[in-house]
Each structure stands twice: as C-alpha cells, then as structure tokens.
Amino acid sequence: MSATPSTFEPATATIAIVTYNRSGLLTRLLTSISEMEPKPGHVVVIDNASTDDTTDVVESLREALAPVAVVYRRMETNTGGSGGFSEGMRVAYELGSEWIWLMDDDVEVLPDGLAKMGKWAPRFKSIQGRRYDYDGSPFYWQYRVAEPLGIPIPFAPAGFDESGYKPMNSGCFEGMFIHRDIVRQIGLPDPRFFIYWDDQTYGWLASRVTQSVVVDDFVLRRTREIKQxxxxxxxxxxxxxxxxxxxxxxxxxxxxxxxxxxxxxxxxxxxxxxxxxxxxxxxxxxxxxxxxxxxxxxxxxxxxxxxxxxxxxxxxxxxxxxxxxxx
Structure with a gap:
C-alpha cells in the first residue's frame, strides 16, 4: 500500500502543458508560472508540431522560469490534445514527478495556485481545482459522469459545504492534478482519442482506484474568449x-x-x-x-x-x- 505523504513538496510537482500554434497564449501561461510562489520543480511543454514561434518563446522564457527546469518536446505531427497530454504525462512520470498538473495553453496559473492544490495533496490523489472564465466568472464544469450513459451530468451544483470539496468521477486536462501512484495504476491518457472525451475517461478511470475530488479553490484563469x-x-x-x-x-x-x-x-x-x-x-x-x-x-x-x-x-x-x- 502506498503511503499518503504528510506534507506536499512543490519541487516534486511538474506542470505539463500542451500547445499548438498559440505562442501568445503560451507566453502568458509560462509568465504566470514564473510569478508563482511556490513554483514546481519542472515545466514540461509538449508542442504539437506548431508552425509559429513556439520554440523561440519557450527558449526565451527559460531564464525567467528559473529555478524551474523546463523540458521542451516538439512532436513530429499534431497528435491532438490527447496525444499531447499522453506524452506530457509520460515525460513528467519519467522525470520522477510525484504530482503532475496538466493544463492547456489557454489558461494562466494564479500566483498561489500550486500552494492551494498542495494543501489537498496529503488527503487526495486526483484533484481538480476551480477556474475563472475569461470574463472573471466561475467557469462552469460538469464534474460528475452518469456512468450508464457515459456522459456528464449536465447540471453540476456549484456550492460547497464546509469540507471544501465534492466527489467527482470525471476529469479535465485543463487543471487535472494527479499523483504518480494513480498514473502508474491506470496508465497514460489514451492518445487514440485525439480530442474530446479523453480527459473525462481518464478522470473516470482515476476515480475507480482513488477518491477523486473537485475543490473550492480557484487556481487557474482562462485567457481565451470562446463564443457561448x-x-x-x-x-x-x-x-x-x-x-x-x-x-x-x-x-x-x-x-x-x-x-x-x-x-x-x-x-x-x-x-x-x-x-x-x-x-x-x-x-x-x-x-x-x-x-x-x-x-x-x-x-x-x-x-x-x-x-x-x-x-x-x-x-x-x-x-x-x-x-x-x-x-
């Protein structure tokens, strides 16, 4: 049986980012990581064969991100979010990361985001923090799956009780915070999805081996406006x-x-x-x-x-x- 850690060490965490032709958004995200306190030990950037200046952006920000170690992987082809997150998880796992924090390039991390996630780490091993939408409102996310139907339950109550968390049986790669013990058991995200349903399925798999939770702490902010x-x-x-x-x-x-x-x-x-x-x-x-x-x-x-x-x-x-x- 794996021992539950009594304390969270930020340096054992890796932020794994997937990006594709959005160097401007990636710049904002990497800059927000450089301003975090505490900081993770590693940042892994998976570039899905971008044709813009993504490589130059990552190289230009290495110094600003120090002492965080930056690992940059450019895929030969666009493998979609699914392939990118599978590769990002693999790299982070092989680095020996205890905690892996997945995110797209169209968010930024709040300065105390890792500290907020870390306070839950001694209790849970699959954690989803909250996000602000582009307009500053709470981002709406369906954190429960109706398992027989294989779809999200469409109405997800936003309120939390005094515990500060709610059980979930889903997942979102825009902010999934997961321990290597769980990754070892369920494997890497499935790249065959390419996009869509991949993170929900991965979160569902995680919930079958550990108690997965969404917590009442805002840790990310979306930086891209989407028509709604x-x-x-x-x-x-x-x-x-x-x-x-x-x-x-x-x-x-x-x-x-x-x-x-x-x-x-x-x-x-x-x-x-x-x-x-x-x-x-x-x-x-x-x-x-x-x-x-x-x-x-x-x-x-x-x-x-x-x-x-x-x-x-x-x-x-x-x-x-x-x-x-x-x-």
Whole structure:
C-alpha cells in the first residue's frame, strides 16, 4: 500500500502543458508560472508540431522560469490534445514527478495556485481545482459522469459545504492534478482519442482506484474568449467540425473501456450517444446559428462503429505492476 505523504513538496510537482500554434497564449501561461510562489520543480511543454514561434518563446522564457527546469518536446505531427497530454504525462512520470498538473495553453496559473492544490495533496490523489472564465466568472464544469450513459451530468451544483470539496468521477486536462501512484495504476491518457472525451475517461478511470475530488479553490484563469450561448444556469460553448466528428467517433472508445471494465450497458449507453448527438445539434443551431456541420456528426458515428468492431483493441496498460491502495 502506498503511503499518503504528510506534507506536499512543490519541487516534486511538474506542470505539463500542451500547445499548438498559440505562442501568445503560451507566453502568458509560462509568465504566470514564473510569478508563482511556490513554483514546481519542472515545466514540461509538449508542442504539437506548431508552425509559429513556439520554440523561440519557450527558449526565451527559460531564464525567467528559473529555478524551474523546463523540458521542451516538439512532436513530429499534431497528435491532438490527447496525444499531447499522453506524452506530457509520460515525460513528467519519467522525470520522477510525484504530482503532475496538466493544463492547456489557454489558461494562466494564479500566483498561489500550486500552494492551494498542495494543501489537498496529503488527503487526495486526483484533484481538480476551480477556474475563472475569461470574463472573471466561475467557469462552469460538469464534474460528475452518469456512468450508464457515459456522459456528464449536465447540471453540476456549484456550492460547497464546509469540507471544501465534492466527489467527482470525471476529469479535465485543463487543471487535472494527479499523483504518480494513480498514473502508474491506470496508465497514460489514451492518445487514440485525439480530442474530446479523453480527459473525462481518464478522470473516470482515476476515480475507480482513488477518491477523486473537485475543490473550492480557484487556481487557474482562462485567457481565451470562446463564443457561448448563455442558458442562465450554464453556458454552451461554440465548437468546430473537428470537435463534432470526435465527439461522436470517440463514443466508441468509451464503449471499449466500459466493456473492458465490465460496466457497459447497451441501452443506457445508446441513450447517452443519442443525447450527445442532440446536444451537438442544439449547439449548432443556438451557438453557431447554422445547421451546417451535421455531416461530421454522422461521419463520427460511422467511424466509431468501425472502432467498436476492432477485436484487437486493448485499453492503455498500467505503467508498472501496481500495488493496490485504498480509496
């Protein structure tokens, strides 16, 4: 059984960032890390084959980030967020990091962000902090999954009780703070997703081996404005044709994980897929004011059926032979 640490050492943490052709946003994020107190031991930047000046930006900020050690990896091709976070997790794990903090390039870290996350580290090993949206409001995130349906529960109460945390069975790579013990047991994020559902699935896998929590501490701020439809109690963000395709295609990967772990129930899962399709239609009409793009939803479903029939498919393996440790 792995011992729960009594104290958190910031130097044992690594921030792993995935970026693609957004050097301006990456500059803001790296600058915010240089202003943090305390600072992590390492920053890993996974560059998904950017064609802008991302390499120069990272090199120019190495000195400002000192004493944080910067590890820069440029992928040969764009592997999507899924491939980038899988590689970032792998690099951080091989560096010996006890804690790995994942984030996209379109956020910045609040100055005391690592201290806030660290105060929960002695108690939990899969932690999600809160984020401010671009306009300064609390970012709305659905932290619970309806497991039979394989989709997020759409309405996530924002209030916290005196404990300061709530159980979750999902995850978001925009701020996931996870211990290497969990990574060792469940393996790396699955790069086959490319984008979408990858972090939800990874967070769900983590929640099966430890108590995962979202905590009432703001640690990140989004730095990119996204077109939204304000529904009053929540927002619905704009999307893209690529997202629409992967949203539907990757349902097949969730189904594969469910089957491998013995939780797949055909009828509820099919309902979850239908609800996902319907939500994407609503997003097209009310956020993007068009009906063009539905072909990508159908194409995703079609390619997903091919994945579902692949008898050679296997889940991501554990990184090492894991010892069982309690929830």
């Amino acid at each position: 439809w304000d529904m009053g109690i929540r927002h619905l963000n704009a999307s893209s044709n690529a997202y629409r395709y992967y949203i539907m295609r990757n349902r097949a990967y969730i189904k594969k994980y469910y089957r491998a772990l013995g939780v797949y129930r055909p009828v509820p899962f099919a309902l979850g897929t239908a609800l996902t399709f319907g939500k994407e239609l609503i997003r097209l009409v009310f956020v993007e004011r068009t009906v063009r793009g539905t072909s990508n939803l159908f194409r995703g479903l079609s390619d997903g059926r091919k994945i579902a029939k692949d008898a050679s498919w296997e889940p991501m393996p554990p990184l090492e032979t894991a010892t069982t440790f309690g929830r």
